[in-house]
Amino acid sequence: MGDERPIGVFDSGLGGLTVAKEIFRLMPGERIIYLGDTARVPYGNKSEEAIKRFGLQDARMLLDMDIKLLIAACNTVSSVALSHLEQHVKDIPVIGVVWPGARAATSKSVEKRIGVIGTAATIRSGSYAKAINSIDPNIKVYGKPCPLFVPLVEEGLIDSDITRAAVQHYLYEMVDLGIDCLILGCTHYPILMEAIQGAVGNRIQLIDSALWVAKEAQNILKATNAAAAGDTGGFTLSRFLVTDLTPNFEPVAEALLGAGIPNIEKIAVEELEKKF
Amino acid sequence: MGDERPIGVFDSGLGGLTVAKEIFRLMPGERIIYLGDTARVPYGNKSEEAIKRFGLQDARMLLDMDIKLLIAACNTVSSVALSHLEQHVKDIPVIGVVWPGARAATSKSVEKRIGVIGTAATIRSGSYAKAINSIDPNIKVYGKPCPLFVPLVEEGLIDSDITRAAVQHYLYEMVDLGIDCLILGCTHYPILMEAIQGAVGNRIQLIDSALWVAKEAQNILKATNAAAAGDTGGFTLSRFLVTDLTPNFEPVAEALLGAGIPNIEKIAVEELEKKF
Numbered sequence: 001m002g003d004e005r006p007i008g009v010f011d012s013g014l015g016g017l018t019v020a021k022e023i024f025r026l027m028p029g030e031r032i033i034y035l036g037d038t039a040r041v042p043y044g045n046k047s048e049e050a051i052k053r054f055g056l057q058d059a060r061m062l063l064d065m066d067i068k069l070l071i072a073a074c075n076t077v078s079s080v081a082l083s084h085l086e087q088h089v090k091d092i093p094v095i096g097v098v099w100p101g102a103r104a105a106t107s108k109s110v111e112k113r114i115g116v117i118g119t120a121a122t123i124r125s126g127s128y129a130k131a132i133n134s135i136d137p138n139i140k141v142y143g144k145p146c147p148l149f150v151p152l153v154e155e156g157l158i159d160s161d162i163t164r165a166a167v168q169h170y171l172y173e174m175v176d177l178g179i180d181c182l183i184l185g186c187t188h189y190p191i192l193m194e195a196i197q198g199a200v201g202n203r204i205q206l207i208d209s210a211l212w213v214a215k216e217a218q219n220i221l222k223a224t225n226a227a228a229a230g231d232t233g234g235f236t237l238s239r240f241l242v243t244d245l246t247p248n249f250e251p252v253a254e255a256l257l258g259a260g261i262p263n264i265e266k267i268a269v270e271e272l273e274k275k276f
Numbered sequence: 277m278g279d280e281r282p283i284g285v286f287d288s289g290l291g292g293l294t295v296a297k298e299i300f301r302l303m304p305g306e307r308i309i310y311l312g313d314t315a316r317v318p319y320g321n322k323s324e325e326a327i328k329r330f331g332l333q334d335a336r337m338l339l340d341m342d343i344k345l346l347i348a349a350c351n352t353v354s355s356v357a358l359s360h361l362e363q364h365v366k367d368i369p370v371i372g373v374v375w376p377g378a379r380a381a382t383s384k385s386v387e388k389r390i391g392v393i394g395t396a397a398t399i400r401s402g403s404y405a406k407a408i409n410s411i412d413p414n415i416k417v418y419g420k421p422c423p424l425f426v427p428l429v430e431e432g433l434i435d436s437d438i439t440r441a442a443v444q445h446y447l448y449e450m451v452d453l454g455i456d457c458l459i460l461g462c463t464h465y466p467i468l469m470e471a472i473q474g475a476v477g478n479r480i481q482l483i484d485s486a487l488w489v490a491k492e493a494q495n496i497l498k499a500t501n502a503a504a505a506g507d508t509g510g511f512t513l514s515r516f517l518v519t520d521l522t523p524n525f526e527p528v529a530e531a532l533l534g535a536g537i538p539n540i541e542k543i544a545v546e547e548l549e550k551k552f
Contacts, residue, residue, distance in 0.1 A: 039326055040316055045430070050520045050545075120344060120523060148438065151427045154321070162424065162441040169438055188456055244326045269326075273549055 001196075002229025003275075006031040006063030006238070007217065009071045012042030012054070013149070014249070015187030016073030017256035019097070020238075022214035028074070029231040030240040033065050039243035039269040042121025042150060043076040051121060055081040056088055059266075060275035061241075065090065068226050069217060075118050075186050079127035093220050098201070100216040101183045101209035102131035108193045108205055111180040112139045117170065117196075118185030120145040128185055142177050146170040146186075153188045154252055163192065167199040175200055185205045191255055236262065243269040278505025282514070283493065284306040284338030285347045290525070291319030291426070291463030292349030293532035295373070298490035303497070305507040309341050315519035315545040318426060319352040319397025319464075327397060330358040334365055336470050336551035337517075337543075339365065339453055345493060346509070348372045351394050351462050351467035351485070355403035355414040357550035369496050376492040377459050384481060386455040388415045391480075393446065393472075394461030396421040398499050409488055422446040422462075429464045430528055439468065443475040444458075459483045467531055512538065519545040 009020055014036050023032060030171040037043075043051050055077035060072055066089050069092055070164055072078045072085060078096030086094050091178055105114045122145070129141035146167045157163050174182065182204050189210045197206060211240055221227040243247070254260050285296055290312050299308060311334055313319075335346055345368055348354045348361060348506050353370030360369050381390045392404040397412055398421070401505035405417035424442045434437050448459065458480050460466055466484045473482060497503040516537050518525070530536050 039322060045524065046315065047520050047522060054441055124523065147431050148424070148427055148433075151424055155423050157424075157445075160445065162438060162445055165438045165441045169433075169436065244323050245325060246321055247400065248321065269324075270549060273546060 003068045003124045003226040004072070004228050004232050005068040006033045006232070007069045008033050008065065008067035009073050010035040010037070010058040010062060011074040012043035012228070013185060014074065014253050014256050017253060018187045018190050018210040019071060021212055021256070021258050022210050024215060024235050025084060025208055026218050027227070028242050029228050031228070031232045031234060033062060034238065034240045035062055036242045037235070037272065038249070038267070039244050042119070043074060044121045044147070044150070046142040051076055052081040052084045055085055057272040057275040059085055063270055064079065068092055069212060069220065071217060073187055073213065075122045079122040079125040093224070095213060095216055095220065097187065097207055097213045098127045099131050100212035101207055103129050103135065104212040105181045105183050105207045106135045106139060109139060109181045110205070111178060113131065113177060113179045114139055115139060115174045115177065115179040115182040116139050116143045116185045117146045117189065118143070119150070120147055122185050128183060136195065142179060144170055144174060146234050149186065149192055150188045152247060153191045153254035153255070154219060156251060158191060159195065160270045163195050164199070165234070167192070167195045171196065171199045179204060181205050184224060188262055189254070197226050201265050235259070239265060241265045241267050243267060244271060277500040279344045280504050280508050281342055281344040282309045283347065283424070284311070284341065284343035285349050285369055286308050286311040286313070286334040286338060286526050287350040287463060288319035288352065290529050290532050291313050293529060294348060294463045294486040295349035295465050295489055297323060297532070297534050298486050299493060299513045302494050303406060304510045305504050307508045307510060309343060310340055310514065310516045311320045312518045313545070313548065318395070320397045320423070320426070322397070324356050324432070325349045327352055327500070328360045329359055333548040333551040335361055335365055337548055339430050345496065346370045346418050347403050347489060347493060349463055349489065351398045355398040355401040369500070371489060371492055372432055373463070373485040373489045374403045377461065377489035378404050378409065380407050380488040381457040381459050381483045382412040382415060384483070385415060385457045387411070387454060389453060389455040390415055390417050390418060391450045391455040391458040392419045392461045393422045393455065393458065393465065394419070395426070395532060396423055398461050398532065404459055413534065417451060418455060420446055420450060423467055426464045429467045429531070430524060432527060434467060435471065440475070443468070443471045445470065447475045451480070455480060457481050457483055460485060464532070511535070515541060517541045518541050520546060
């Protein structure tokens with residue numbers, strides 16, 4: 001038995017590779033088709049209407065490739081467009097990154113005070129607060145948009161004065177609020193984990209959504225008997241599609257995936273725009 | 277006589293509004309149609325192929341609106357796609373922002389050492405160095421990409437520790453190189469003028485391309501008898517088109533234009549993509 005089809009993972013850019021990395025670690029036999037919409041990245045500063053349209057186009061591109069599970073590894077899409085995706089994708093399960101992160105934080109917070117950092121669109125949507133409070137309405141959730149973190153990661157400024165100043169600028173209030181869990185609500189942020197932990201101190205636990213969404217994918221595949229029965233190629237036979245071969249691609253992708261990508265396929269962004 | 281048609285100005289986003297601002301200041305009777313491709317901003321981290329395609333689509337959208345002059349108020353497009361634009365736009369003059377800035381710096385540099393800052397794509401293209409050295413091959417040109425400056429402006433972080441750390445990070449080498457002119461090779465950068473001048477000291481003159489491209493537009497309109505004979509409406513009757521109504525739109529646009537935009541028209545990015 002088992003389902004040998006690949007898992008589809010998409011993101012506005014390369015950040016979702018942190019999710020792919022955790023999937024390969026947990027389920028090394030599974031094959032992934034990754035789609036990064038690098039021609040239109042970032043989504044986090046776009047309107048809700050644009051985010052919904054782009055997200056559905058990304059999803060349809062992957063659905064046409066016969067996947068068994070769709071992961072929106074983009075916090076922005078997961079925050080403002082997941083139910084829109086679910087309305088249009090009926091045949092296979094769809095997972096976003098918000099619920100797995102929210103559930104993990106809810107189970108870990110003793111103080112019942114959780115912080116969330118992410119793009120402007122993610123925080124404005126209140127998606128994490130809604131998810132957390134539907135599990136436990138007594139938890140206080142504090143959101144803070146950190147729009148400079150993605151450009152810092154893409155600049156490779158992981159350990160620098162600018163990064164420390166930016167982390168301090170965004171997070172100093174969080175510490176005073178008495179949170180004990182901080183959700184990294186953007187797939188780029190795990191790369192800045194050390195700087196963030198340094199700023200908030202060790203008393204606050206960082207929740208990396210990438211890890212928890214991979215675990216949820218594993219649970220769903222097990223529960224539906226859709227895990228691959230044997231090795232379907234894993235990392236080696238996975239496909240990596242992007243809509244633009246951006247110049248800084250390789251070092252950024254390697255930092256996020258924790259490995260070099262064997263082969264990249266460029267698809268035209270116009271192909272996505274036809275997916276209506 | 278005179279030509280009552282509007283001037284077309286486009287940019288990947290809102291940065292080109294600094295060019296529009298200078299045009300309104302120099303030629304208050306002229307009407308502008310501004311196109312900001314806010315759905316696909318930024319262009320500076322995209323491939324040359326994508327930048328050429330996007331730039332030509334922006335140009336064609338404006339050409340269909342019967343303009344008398346086309347200004348690519350985007351350093352990235354001006355740097356990597358201007359000749360591509362010129363090949364396709366035959367009927368009206370096309371101006372980019374690189375040559376006006378390069379000419380101004382060349383005429384002002386006594387030490388014959390000029391610095392250029394811009395997006396990764398602008399600096400990688402070497403466009404300013406090529407323009408400057410075709411005027412005076414003895415001038416040494418030093419380029420430095422500053423990818424964090426645009427997100428800093430869009431975050432409203434004009435005067436902050438992060439901005440000072442970023443300016444210091446990118447520019448400390450420039451000072452040691454003995455330059456006497458520094459070209460702000462990105463339309464967002466004039467907003468950071470004070471922080472930049474603070475970092476490089478008063479001995480180095482900052483060249484704002486926006487100002488010089490507006491002067492070049494004025495010269496071309498005069499030379500070709502295409503300046504509006506009377507007042508064609510100026511700022512009040514100008515049109516401002518964007519491909520996405522991004523959430524942070526108004527404060528950013530106001531900072532760049534130096535005034536609130538009276539009316540915004542949203543056009544679908546798919547309309548641009550049809551312009552082939």
